[in-house]
Amino acid sequence: MSDLAELIPNRFDYQTVCTELYAAWEADGCFRAEVNPHRKPFTIVIPPPNVTGALHLGHALNNTLQDIQIRWHRMRGFEALWMPGTDHAGIATQAVVERRLKELENKTRHDLGREKLVERIWQWKNESEIRILNQLRSMGCSCDWSRTRFTLDDICAKAVRTTFFDLFGKGLIFRGKRLVNWDTFLQTAVSDDEVFHEVVKGHFWHLKYPVIDPAVGEPTHVTIATTRPETMLGDTAVAVHPDPAAALDAVEKSLRIKLAAAPAKERPPLEQQLDELSARRETHLPLLKTLAAMAKRGARLRLPLLEREIRLVADVWAKPEMGSGCVKITPAHDPNDYEVALRCDLPMINILNVDGTLNTEAGKYQGLTVRKARQQIVEELEALGLVAEIEDRDIDLAHSDRSKTPIEPYLADQWFVKMDQLAQAAMNAVTDGRVKIIPERYAKGYLDWLGEKRDWPVGRQLWWGHQIPIWTRDCVEEAAAKAELARLSQLPDCSAGQIQFTLEAPAVIHVSVRDEGHPAEKMLESSGYVRQADVLDTWFSSALWPHSTLGWPNQTPELEYFYPTSSLITSRDIITLWVARMVLMGLNNVGEVPFKEVFIHPKILDGYGETMSKSKGNGVDPIDVIDKFGPDALRFGLCWLATDTQDVRMPVQFECPHCEAAVNQTKQNREQPTIECPSCNKLFSTQWAKSVEEKSYPKAPVTSERFDVARNFCNKLWNAARFVMINLEGFQPMQLDVLSLPLEDRWILSRLSTTTRLVSEAIGGYHFSEAARLAYDFAWDEFCSYYVEMAKPRLQDPKLKAATQQVLAHTLDQLLRILQPMIPFITEAIWQQLARFGKVRTLCGTPEQQKWLMKASWPTANTDHQDTQIEQQFSRFVAVLGALREIRSRQNLAPKEEVTFTVACDDATKSLLEPMEPFFKALARANCLGLGSNFAIPDMPAQLVVDGMEVTLDLGKFIDVEAEIERNEKLEQSLTKQITGKQAKLTNESFVSRAPAEVVEKERESLVALQQQLESVTTALTKLRRKNQ
């Protein structure tokens, strides 16, 4: 025994063992999943991480939960496939590489050219992909690496190309002129999802545009207001409401309705608005009426500076209740103005170059940046006396999420996917339950978003991504286009289904080619067609992920077997961007939903409740946590925290590399390149260290104390296992008859069975935290604190030893299985060792021959072992034990001092407690002198009533009478108070008559118990007081 104790270290050496275990699993093909008609498939596709950088704690959570599901199903006999891979993440990745290019070499992508830049991005991708996949391995993710995909690899590319060609042929892809969010730094359109708003200080300029040839009684100027005066260069009209009086009436009416319904508190502001409105009727309405009339007669204005004539138009977009009541119309740079331009048939003038400078349309301002132009224009207008007023104002300015630069709304040619039918199909899949979203509340956002059925702009003016497979030729004249279309339709490629084409009125022809590298591509290029330079939105390829990774469009056996996938586990922020699009593409391409369930897990927030992100500096690298706590603690900790309703709030600490002090990460220090440790006053560096000097300081890992629980738990498990193994010497398994085992054995087996069932239910229902807590409580409180402690005396007894060993080995074996999905490394390491000492760990029947725990079978809850009566009996033992310990502790008895005690109880309890006598001795150093009713009361008693049992300790020489009196007095008070409350309740007629009988009965019983307890406390007090005199 002592040899073994030395052989097995009392700490799990995760640093070396985990890497070895992972390699051994992988070498043995444990992660592989194959088409296997004899098993049911269980499939999860990983939400492919972006190859922009490394994974953070959010990914760690996401992947831990997936791995738990995969490992659990694998043990349950499913053919479990976890499909791994990464996402090329178009804009994000190109932006990272371009930023580095700028920082390190001061070059732009244009200095490098398309081919060279793409080459650089591939390099970056290769590096970060290795890093990401290694992070996943370190975490223990059991992905089938032989199937690893990348959204830009050949297999995914084929799926993208096929999908595009198909949608194009169905008329669901088209080109249109639309306003896009233009990122002037990356020089690409970004989607609404990639835009964030930030309030900046700005101004509100009121400008005057002269009226050309005003008639008598007409104003000479029209005043408009803008936050962006430079856009006046692109103005093509000023709008006024066609019927300002009616519009004001409507506004007033709605205000009055609101006012009538509003509570008193909200009224004043509404009333003020009404007052302002009526004032406005006097100050503005006459003028607005005149202007509306002028608009109808076709009045024209002179756009200052450019001296261009523009129209005054009547349009409902102009709100008479706001500003001057007139609004400048800049169709090419404002979404609303664009709509006005369509309605009023206005010209649309784009004044910007792709880099955000002004173009030739800006006249003498050409080449200026927006900023410079604004300054100059305002100065010149002021000189002309055309600035009526300048207000200070906060402006909610749109910024590009990727480059952090302001967005310019910009009119450009864009490719769209028509969402109509596709979105409807995806909505139906959720409403009819083919796709179940868990928790259910997230279905609402999904449906609302799809319900808008907005066309999806899929083109990106980037170099990194799937190039749009369209060749375009502008035939200039309609007749020529018609002739060309006729020619195309005669081509063999056309009848072979290799090309499809559309006519964009009046004379632009778009042709799509089905297969990459098909001769038709060359043919088109030699006959005047030009390939679209744009690439596809990165979500286009990720939308295909569940089927493209399985080989679609080829009808592979994998696709047949593993699709639809079982479960998608992801974070809530991409429900629309990704989940919704996967559903619609899956339905379109394969005709079946991509997954049956979507589980949305909580987000990891920092100590301030903010989402973690690299740019904020509050991100945590899971590798730092693994280094400090081990991969199992990382996983178990995340699992423990992943509750059903709350996001995970996680304050994090730098760990000083010099003195290991924990330095809380704050808003102040989290963005600094170096930090001085408050404990040793030495400097360490952070992720922001850039300069050589900054980087010369050792980098502090960032971890969180929240992983302590999990680390401690792993250690507890390790040592419990160590105890079991140390005590398995000479273990000879036999066939055990559970029913004839002693109480404690039957109790732990019953608890094991219940725990097994509950953990299965929790994992199956995605209640990960609950699963962790159930296993934790069973392992720590029930197995370690009670069963193992009780096993100690039994192992000394030759008659009891064998059965005890067997139950210990069996329980540990089953516990390891239950924990394997959550903490695979340490459980596997223990299981491998356990197999050396106890080859057979079943209670009876044939043992399972399995090399690896991760491939072993999931335990089934043995209902024969479940015995609520045994569990209740055991809880009485625990109660007595607790009473003994409490008395010992409050009397401050040294652990070595033995005490004697008696328990007054009924006969049933007596026969139950009798066999437990040795355990009172072992666990509380207390010798039982008597159970039941016939025993002498000691001279110096300390009593406690629990569960109707009166535990009396003979304190003899040990007693601290004062302390005992004080404690009893306190207790007496509290009991009296409770009794009074209960009596009041029970004499309350309405309670007794209306509450269910069993509730009333329960109250009565508890009153009796309380009274009994009070009585014994009073008796004890009397005795103690007498003694004290």
Added chain:
RNA sequence: GGGCGAGUAGCUCAGUUGGUUAGAGCGCCACGUUUACACCGUGGAUGUCGGGGGUUCGAGUCCCUCCUCGCCCACCA
């Protein structure tokens, strides 16, 4: 403006269909090295369950309302 979620011990969170004296981990206090584990053991202290109102014999739990925080969507001349 619309929607969703959260507010329970110093901190981070559980709390099942309303039902005895509201729980856990960490932290704190006291005692302790009893041959698995000090990443441990035993015991203890700590709560107007965000505020107010209502339903009910009974509310942390249900309803209304207010406050605070977070997230999503829409809009912003």
